[in-house]
Amino acid sequence: MKSLKTLILGSTFALGLLFSTTVLADSVYTVKSGDTLSSISVEFFGSNNNVEKIAKDNDIKNIHMIFPGQELKIITDGKTTTAPVETTTVAASEPVQETKQEVAAPSAPATTSSAKEWIAQRESGGDYNATNGYHIGRYQLDPSYLNGDYSPANQEKVADEYVAGRYGSWENAQAFWMNNGWY
Structure with a gap:
């Protein structure tokens, strides 16, 4: 017959795992x-x-x-x-083993918005009014691409069109930038 002391210890250990x-x-x-x-x-x-x-x-x-x-x-x-912990029910007389569930680290995969923001930060610090003497805006675009409309909405639209046409995606543009220092 299993002792009450063993049963209580096993149960207490399982609760400890649950709230570890x-x-x-x-x-x-x-x-x-x-x-x-x-x-x-x-x-x-x-x-x-x-x-x-x-x-x-x-x-x-x-x-x-x-x-x-x-x-x-x-x-x-x-x-x-x-940290979430997976517990296993065991008989009180059996050795109790701790089984922790590995928690996947949240990682943000490269997404269009993160790659786009990454480029904007490097090109202009994210400033729609930035210039380098020739290129203009958040994405440092050629002024001829913007056709005189330097509004943030137009800069976003033109940058998306430019990247789609030249690189296919913001992730590809980011990879190119990382290899060349520009896009």
């Missing part, structure tokens, strides 16, 4: 294509409330500008985050 937390150690994170400080904050802190902290810890002046391959210090200050 994982302490995140300070670490170095390598930025992947499509990452944002917001998505990195969610991955390490469970919310996007630490974007400014990550930027400060890494001396990042523009929170919208990080680069694939860039290494970021993630300083968690010993904060904890809950």
